[in-house]
Amino acid sequence: MLLVIQIFLTLLATYFIIGLAFALFFVFGGATKLDPLMKDSKKMVRVLLFPGVVATWPFLLRNLIRNKS
Amino acid sequence: MGLDYKLVLWNKHKKTYDKIIVLGMLAYLVLFFVLSFLINPELTAETVIIRAFGSLAILMLHIILAIGPLSRLNPQFLPILYNRRHLGVSMFLAAFIHGGISIFQFHALGSTNPIYAIFTSNMEYGSLTNFPFQVLGFLALLILFLMASTSHDFFLKNLSPRIWKGLHMLVYLAYALVVMHVFLGAFQQETSPFTMTFLILGFVTISGLHLVAAFKESKVDGLKSSVDDSGWLEVCNVNEIANNRAKIFTVAGERVAIFKYDGKLSAIHNVCKHQGGPLGEGKVVDGCITCPWHGYQYLPHNGQSPPPFTEKVITYELRLSNGIIYINPNGFSEGTEVKPLNY
Numbered sequence: 132m133l134l135v136i137q138i139f140l141t142l143l144a145t146y147f148i149i150g151l152a153f154a155l156f157f158v159f160g161g162a163t164k165l166d167p168l169m170k171d172s173k174k175m176v177r178v179l180l181f182p183g184v185v186a187t188w189p190f191l192l193r194n195l196i197r198n199k200s
Numbered sequence: 201m202g203l204d205y206k207l208v209l210w211n212k213h214k215k216t217y218d219k220i221i222v223l224g225m226l227a228y229l230v231l232f233f234v235l236s237f238l239i240n241p242e243l244t245a246e247t248v249i250i251r252a253f254g255s256l257a258i259l260m261l262h263i264i265l266a267i268g269p270l271s272r273l274n275p276q277f278l279p280i281l282y283n284r285r286h287l288g289v290s291m292f293l294a295a296f297i298h299g300g301i302s303i304f305q306f307h308a309l310g311s312t313n314p315i316y317a318i319f320t321s322n323m324e325y326g327s328l329t330n331f332p333f334q335v336l337g338f339l340a341l342l343i344l345f346l347m348a349s350t351s352h353d354f355f356l357k358n359l360s361p362r363i364w365k366g367l368h369m370l371v372y373l374a375y376a377l378v379v380m381h382v383f384l385g386a387f388q389q390e391t392s393p394f395t396m397t398f399l400i401l402g403f404v405t406i407s408g409l410h411l412v413a414a415f416k417e418s419k420v421d422g423l424k425s426s427v428d429d430s431g432w433l434e435v436c437n438v439n440e441i442a443n444n445r446a447k448i449f450t451v452a453g454e455r456v457a458i459f460k461y462d463g464k465l466s467a468i469h470n471v472c473k474h475q476g477g478p479l480g481e482g483k484v485v486d487g488c489i490t491c492p493w494h495g496y497q498y499l500p501h502n503g504q505s506p507p508p509f510t511e512k513v514i515t516y517e518l519r520l521s522n523g524i525i526y527i528n529p530n531g532f533s534e535g536t537e538v539k540p541l542n543y
Binding site: 132133136139140162165166168169170171172173175176179180182183185186187190191194 | 315316319325346350351352354357367
């Protein structure tokens with residue numbers, strides 16, 4: 132059981148660390164490329180979006196790649 | 201609808217509801233503190249705070265889960281539904297304070313990582329009565345974080361309504377985890393019948409409301425329309441629809457709203473592109489069908505949001521014969537112009 136817990140928490144921590152790194156890039160750059168409405172949105176909106184980007188980064192990364200291609 | 205994202209979409213009504221939420225939360229906390237110190241004066245302040253915010257969060261979660269079915273059963277509850285997003289975020293904050301103080305109180309003062317300690321301080325995972333209930337609360341808090349942090353139109357648009365809705369349906373998993381968290385916690389730490397009774401009553405109420413609402417909707421979906429020789433469905437008499445309003449019908453498995461306005465009739469798909477709101481429960485305002493949930497608008501004759509907005513819904517063709525409305529069940533592609541039917 133201890134091994135299962137360690138694997139689960141390692142995966143969870145990895146997910147959030149990648150999410151934090153992605154969110155830093157996304158809210159101050161990538162978001163505008165994905166959604167033109169972000170261009171005229173206030174900076175506080177970007178700050179507000181930060182936790183949600185950390186939580187859902189795989190979906191947003193996928194959309195960003197699709198949008199680019 | 202807008203050309204940029206706002207921090208919070210406030211209007212006069214939403215501000216009023218938010219004030220009610222804040223005042224309601226404060227009133228509950230004050231009442232809980234006073235009653236706790238009167239009934240159980242031996243409890244520490246930390247324990248009372250943990251219990252106050254935990255019970256507030258679960259009470260709010262019950263209210264949130266009840267709003268959906270209540271508004272389907274009675275439209276008078278719809279205004280509360282429009283403000284559910286703020287209620288959900290407030291509930292997460294209450295749960296976060298409960299969880300944060302609990303983790304600090306019970307796990308942060310040792311040498312082990314507090315998150316790791318939640319999972320390992322009690323290893324009786326095989327026991328029903330001594331199961332580590334804090335793990336269940338932690339997992340529920342993760343789901344509530346996911347939901348609260350994505351409660352913004354940006355995520356609805358950029359995750360896609362389907363994925364966003366799927367993520368937010370996890371509230372039912374969070375509810376199950378919270379119920380087990382409280383049930384096991386109460387079972388292991390206190391024997392008060394109040395907690396058990398509240399949980400059981402809450403579960404029965406939420407389940408009952410969902411079942412009754414589903415039964416009501418299944419009756420709408422199950423309505424059989426007669427079909428004429430050309431495959432068109434007879435839906436209703438034109439007088440059955442109020443002016444600037446709609447009636448909702450199930451056509452070929454899809455819900456369709458038929459609107460009556462300015463001596464004309466138009467039919468569009470019932471589901472709003474924004475958040476899946478029921479367009480047929482909205483009104484025609486300034487010539488536009490207006491979603492009752494968040495005010496997204498569509499032109500009745502082509503199902504398109506007025507420029508510069510780009511949302512589109514499926515449109516349908518109508519026919520009138522002796523005051524009876526018929527609909528072609530084969531809808532057109534989203535945003536297709538259909539000449540309104542004059543009556």
